[in-house]
Amino acid sequence: MSIWVLRGLRDGVVTTRWPARSDPYADGWRGPARPLAVAAPADGLDGLCPTGAISVAGTSVRVDQGKCILCGRCVAERPDLFAWSQGATGPAAAAVRRDQLVVPELPETDEAVEAARARLRERTTALRRSVHIRHVDAGSDGSEEWEIQALLGPVYDIHRLGVFFTASPRHADVLLVTGAGALGMTGPLRTTYDGMPDPKVVIAVGADAVSGGLLSQSEAVTGGIAATVPVDVWLPGSPPSPFGIINALLIAVGKLASGGKGTR
Amino acid sequence: MTITQPAVTALWDELLARTAAGDRFAGLVAAKPEGGALVLSAHVATAGGIDTLEAPLPPGAASYPALTPRLGAAFWYEREIHDRFGVVPEGHPRLAPLIRPGSAEDYALPRHVAGYGIFTIPHGPVRSGVMESIEYLVETPGEAIPHLNMRVFYKHRGVENRFAGMAPADGVLLAERGEGIASVAHALAFSHAVERITGCQVPPAAALVRVLHAELERIANHLDVAVRLADAAGLAVATARLALHKERVLRLVSRLCGSRFGRGVVVPGGVSAPPRLPPAEILTEVGKLRRAVTPEAAALMATSSFLDRLRGTGPLTPQRARQHGALGPVGKAAGYADDDRLARPYDGYLSLALPPVRSHAAGDALARLRVRWDEVDQSFGLLRQVAEDLAERSSHLLHLTCEPASGRALGWAEAPQGEVIYDVVLDAGRIVRCHPRSASFHNLVLMHEVFTGDILTDFPFIEASFGLSVAGVAL
Numbered sequence: 147m148s149i150w151v152l153r154g155l156r157d158g159v160v161t162t163r164w165p166a167r168s169d170p171y172a173d174g175w176r177g178p179a180r181p182l183a184v185a186a187p188a189d190g191l192d193g194l195c196p197t198g199a200i201s202v203a204g205t206s207v208r209v210d211q212g213k214c215i216l217c218g219r220c221v222a223e224r225p226d227l228f229a230w231s232q233g234a235t236g237p238a239a240a241a242v243r244r245d246q247l248v249v250p251e252l253p254e255t256d257e258a259v260e261a262a263r264a265r266l267r268e269r270t271t272a273l274r275r276s277v278h279i280r281h282v283d284a285g286s287d288g289s290e291e292w293e294i295q296a297l298l299g300p301v302y303d304i305h306r307l308g309v310f311f312t313a314s315p316r317h318a319d320v321l322l323v324t325g326a327g328a329l330g331m332t333g334p335l336r337t338t339y340d341g342m343p344d345p346k347v348v349i350a351v352g353a354d355a356v357s358g359g360l361l362s363q364s365e366a367v368t369g370g371i372a373a374t375v376p377v378d379v380w381l382p383g384s385p386p387s388p389f390g391i392i393n394a395l396l397i398a399v400g401k402l403a404s405g406g407k408g409t410r
Numbered sequence: 411m412t413i414t415q416p417a418v419t420a421l422w423d424e425l426l427a428r429t430a431a432g433d434r435f436a437g438l439v440a441a442k443p444e445g446g447a448l449v450l451s452a453h454v455a456t457a458g459g460i461d462t463l464e465a466p467l468p469p470g471a472a473s474y475p476a477l478t479p480r481l482g483a484a485f486w487y488e489r490e491i492h493d494r495f496g497v498v499p500e501g502h503p504r505l506a507p508l509i510r511p512g513s514a515e516d517y518a519l520p521r522h523v524a525g526y527g528i529f530t531i532p533h534g535p536v537r538s539g540v541m542e543s544i545e546y547l548v549e550t551p552g553e554a555i556p557h558l559n560m561r562v563f564y565k566h567r568g569v570e571n572r573f574a575g576m577a578p579a580d581g582v583l584l585a586e587r588g589e590g591i592a593s594v595a596h597a598l599a600f601s602h603a604v605e606r607i608t609g610c611q612v613p614p615a616a617a618l619v620r621v622l623h624a625e626l627e628r629i630a631n632h633l634d635v636a637v638r639l640a641d642a643a644g645l646a647v648a649t650a651r652l653a654l655h656k657e658r659v660l661r662l663v664s665r666l667c668g669s670r671f672g673r674g675v676v677v678p679g680g681v682s683a684p685p686r687l688p689p690a691e692i693l694t695e696v697g698k699l700r701r702a703v704t705p706e707a708a709a710l711m712a713t714s715s716f717l718d719r720l721r722g723t724g725p726l727t728p729q730r731a732r733q734h735g736a737l738g739p740v741g742k743a744a745g746y747a748d749d750d751r752l753a754r755p756y757d758g759y760l761s762l763a764l765p766p767v768r769s770h771a772a773g774d775a776l777a778r779l780r781v782r783w784d785e786v787d788q789s790f791g792l793l794r795q796v797a798e799d800l801a802e803r804s805s806h807l808l809h810l811t812c813e814p815a816s817g818r819a820l821g822w823a824e825a826p827q828g829e830v831i832y833d834v835v836l837d838a839g840r841i842v843r844c845h846p847r848s849a850s851f852h853n854l855v856l857m858h859e860v861f862t863g864d865i866l867t868d869f870p871f872i873e874a875s876f877g878l879s880v881a882g883v884a885l
Contacts, residue, residue, distance in 0.1 A: 149709050150647040160654055171661065176668045196580040205819045217583050217674055222682075282536050283543040287590030288881040289671050292634065294540045296660075299637075299653035313538030328884075330511040330564035331543055334536050360584050366510070366568030384592070385672070 161303045164235065164389065165396065172389040175234035175275055178214035178353075178382045180249055181207040182229055191227075194220055197353075199358055203250075212356035213248035215384040219391070234389035240349075240397050241380040242266055244372070247356070266378055267346040267400040273319045277309045277399050280318035284335050284371050285328030289385040290352045295323060296388040304392060307401070315341035320398055323375065326354040326361040327368030339375045342406065347398045351378040351391060356380050402409075418450060421465035424712040425452045425588045426480060426822030428463075433560070434735040434748055436460055437475065437834055437847040438487035440495055446867045451475070452819065453831060453847070455735070459754055460820050460831065470502070473498040486855045493563075509566045509884050512723060516561050523549045523557045531866075535564040542880035548866070555861040566884040573844035578604045578678045578812065581841050585832065586673045589882030591634070594620075594627045595825030596832075596846065597676035603821030603834035603844075604678040604755055605621070610812040615803050616680035621758035622692070622796045622853055623663070624823070625789040630659040631877065632739075632782040632825030636710065638874035639779060643716045652710070655703050662695050680809035689801035696797060696811070700790040707783045720756055720776035724860040724872035728771050734856060738828025739781040740876055750824040762795050764788065775875035785826075787861040814839025825849055848882030 162169045168249045179199075186207045193202055199213035200220060207227055209220075220228040233239065242262040245255050282292055296313065297304045312318050315338045323335065339348065350371050353359040357367030368374060381394040396402035429435050430661070447469045454461045467474055476499030477484040490498040490739040491510035492761060498505070507516050519530050534545035547559040569588050573581055578600075585600035586593040598620060612620070633656040640648040660670040666685045668676045675681050683690060726736065731744035742748065742865065747769065751759045767784035770777040818835045828849030835842040853876060860872060 149712070150645065153651055153706065153709060154647040196583055215583065216669065261596045283565060284539070286542065286881060287566045287587040288879040289544055289590030289593070291540055291542055293590060296653070296657060299657060300650040301654060301657045311540065326567055328565045328567050331535065332740055334543070334564065336625070338536050360567070360587060361567050361572055364568035364572045366566055382448065384673070385671070
């Protein structure tokens with residue numbers, strides 16, 4: 147066993163300092179596609195996006211980042227219209243309303259987002275010092291689980307933020323849900339949610355959980371988990387980065403300082 | 411009532427003759443063409459390729475003589491076919507739902523072992539920790555596990571049906587999300603099938619980039635298994651160290667392509683873009699990783715309290731591994747090594763030197779971990795060759811367009827979990843049908859058999875040592 151004591155000291159502190167300081171890996175993260183602020187072309191956008199995330203409203207192109215699976219086809223084929231968003235963190239990297247993920251946001255969405263944030267803050271004030279998480283896989287592809295597990299590793303180490311995982315829904319404040327909403331998991335997901343005490347917060351982790359992603363048309367899923375449990379925070383990505391997941395957690399419990407980077 | 415269906419019986423006879431002669435049973439699928447009768451297809455892995463043997467059922471047939479009583483490895487395959495098409499394999503030992511949730515009775519606790527004080531512990535589908543959804547039903551008198559049952563259907567997503575009607579360019583994105591921790595291998599197997607149908611040749615530089623990502627994926631997966639095993643043994647420092655290395659691998663992958671899982675790299679006809687790091691830097695980074703991982707693996711394999719938990723745990727006999735055609739590290743650890751990269755090479759593996767790894771026969775969790783470390787070492791060697799080859803290459807053509815075509819073909823790739831097979835049917839460039847078969851699906855059923863002499867606290871070790879993904883099982 148003693149061989150491990152020295153090994154543990156080998157690389158010094160590898161844990162990120164974010165959110166206290168910025169982290170280059172988080173800031174350099176390639177997020178969902180976003181439309182550039184140019185007038186929409188008359189045609190050529192039908193069938194471009196495999197999940198149908200692109201829409202045209204009037205003269206502007208809009209991207210539903212909750213549907214974006216980051217395949218990059220729109221950025222590669224129409225660089226005049228689309229670009230990647232940059233950065234895994236910041237208040238805009240996860241949404242408190244589903245329509246907030248459709249960018250560019252409409253002015254009326256902004257007001258509704260502020261109101262949703264305020265309601266969430268009110269509910270979660272009691273959780274701020276110590277937050278316990280329960281995770282449920284409702285039909286993920288398995289990659290989201292890896293990224294959530296990474297939060298317990300030395301690089302992300304969410305214990306430093308007062309966040310812990312719990313096996314029992316009875317101890318849980320936050321429900322992290324991954325996957326497109328497999329029909330077989332609707333019962334267990336609902337039971338877990340009902341087993342949690344109030345106040346509780348639900349985070350949809352990843353494009354599959356938000357919208358069903360590529361599987362939204364499948365007869366075996368509900369096309370996102372909102373059909374089963376009420377979602378408070380919507381986190382896009384396929385899968386989202388570990389930084390994005392921590393960011394969404396901090397938004398959920400009102401711990402994220404305003405400001406921060408991110409281009410959306 | 412026994413039914414005779416000469417075509418199906420002849421198919422089983424031929425299949426068994428082939429497996430007796432040394433070929434490997436690699437899967438059983440059914441398809442129902444528009445307005446036609448159900449066709450059963452058995453995949454047989456031979457030296458150099460994978461063949462498909464077919465037999466149609468008579469129109470309207472509601473059953474056929476089951477294969478499972480003659481070849482146990484078909485146990486789950488026939489249940490899946492029953493779930494999907496409702497056709498009954500006569501003589502199948504247990505036709506409970508597998509991939510699709512059934513009626514309310516299917517959620518009742520089954521009991522297979524009778525005896526004083528034996529009870530069933532249902533564990534899942536929501537499990538402690540961050541895990542994929544699966545339910546284990548452990549029948550136990552308290553410590554020993556005389557019987558284990560599994561329900562994998564909770565997270566069935568209907569991936570196979572979703573492929574129908576897609577263009578191959580979209581299909582590869584779905585393949586990547588079939589089993590997300592083996593995205594590259596699934597994209598490769600799918601693309602190989604499409605390339606075989608369309609006659610598309612992958613440019614040499616692209617073939618190397620494919621290997622680059624496939625081997626990084628393998629290292630990340632094997633490190634993940636090591637993390638889970640160390641965690642199960644309560645080795646906090648080893649868990650943290652190995653998790654750090656896994657994170658380093660994922661970060662290198664994201665520096666190469668923008669995705670931590672190598673998504674968007676493999677496309678039918680080649681790869682989408684060159685690696686974003688120059689070959690010299692890839693070589694440096696891979697060297698750094700190797701120097702970090704190798705001594706840590708050696709330290710883990712010298713930690714006696716850890717080895718004690720793995721030695722003799724969850725043993726699979728070489729005989730069963732061969733009969734079943736166990737894939738990947740599970741098979742290799744039990745002396746049955748049939749690696750697609752060696753036996754049925756593709757892409758860069760055709761030109762790269764892949765040194766064979768040591769053979770093992772113990773078949774226990776320890777042997778499985780040893781195989782994984784050997785494979786990690788092998789992967790580092792391959793990555794080095796790939797980086798050197800890429801540096802010398804003058805042509806950087808990475809992608810050819812696959813012209814729309816029609817036909818059916820199999821594609822395969824060696825995932826970290828073992829062989830992945832895609833059975834793809836295209837019609838004028840559109841997917842008519844696509845059946846993915848993950849190594850996780852083929853191997854997980856073996857977990858029923860490896861609990862002889864093991865107790866409840868061995869469970870996490872055995873599960874982790876298989877290194878499978880439930881997403882790839884239920885699809």
